[in-house]
Amino acid sequence: MNAPIRVSVVVPTFNRCDSLLVTLNGLIRQTNAPDFEAIVVSDGSTDGTADMVRAYDAPFPLQFFEQANAGPARARNQGVSEARGEIIVFLDDDVEPYTEYVARHAAHHQANPNLAVVGPMLPDPDRRRAEPVWIAWEHAMLEKQYAAWRTGEWTGVGAHHFYSGNASVRREHLVAVGGFNETFGRQEDVELAVRLETERGIGFRFDPDARGTHRPSRTFESWLKVPFAYGSLDVERAKSDGGRTWERVRHGYHARNRATRKLADLCLTKPHLSRLLRGNLLRLAQALYAAKRNAPALAALSAIYNTHYLEGAASALGSPDALRQVLFAPESETQAERVTS
Structure with missing residues (x-):
């Protein structure tokens, strides 16, 4: 009998076929991880994403769903609704997880079921000077925040730090508060985190080792x-x-x-x-x-x-x-x- 799925990695995607492939390849390289599945939800992609995912030979269960373009909040909600795992890890399609990524997220929820965990999204050192200045600014602001947590300069992690590009929480809590608010175009992750905190008593933790390499691409x-x-x-x-x-x-x-x-x-x-x-x-x-x-x-x-x-x-x-x-x-x-x- 197959072991039960403990972790569901939910990946919303929109027209980032090549980047998504890197993300999935990163999940193949996971070590010390409990049994997990990946759920990819395409938010109206038209770049061949569907063909790539359907043909992808994953060593873990891989589910794929499509929806008309409606935003990442709805895509994540669909992923949660289809998930079989008790722990939901949210991973963006431009983030390549490090090898201990799933294991680090899962360990926190095993120790404390009333946590939401966030991990760092780190720049790719090979792309630093090639990226536009506004992307460099994003990396610099995040690195400053991560450094403050690592050194103890900042001791508090709160709802406004719940960045859904690299975060996790138990599925039961997400279902209880109704998931992401799909009317939000931005900050839907922070708005969700506030409800998790106020309605479910969820605490927040930063794990510097639940890492992913972030390769964003956006216009000014x-x-x-x-x-x-x-x-x-x-x-x-x-x-x-x-x-x-x-x-x-x-x-x-x-x-x-x-x-x-x-x-x-x-x-x-x-x-x-x-x-x-x-x-x-x-x-x-x-x-x-x-x-x-x-x-x-x-x-x-x-x-x-x-x-x-x-x-x-x-x-x-x-x-x-x-x-x-x-x-x-x-x-x-x-x-x-x-x-x-």
């Missing part, structure tokens, strides 16, 4: 959508959680350097200048990065990211004036009053 325009969406969604979450999330929005302004705050003020006051300023900063960042002046190049990208995050928050609140009112509300006001007034 796609990258730019992320901070705007995060700003908008943080405000929407703050409206419904009594204002707890609002401190993240405030931090998005007050923790920045003076130059970034001035840039944000200008873009919020004169939105017609925002695109021009972003374009100039991007060209500056690209030139600096090409000259191997990484620090100022990444600082320019941070200014773009943080400013666009605040623009997203202002959009969700209805106007830049509404954002200023809550950013500079007297400390005597409650968080809920700041958000809902």
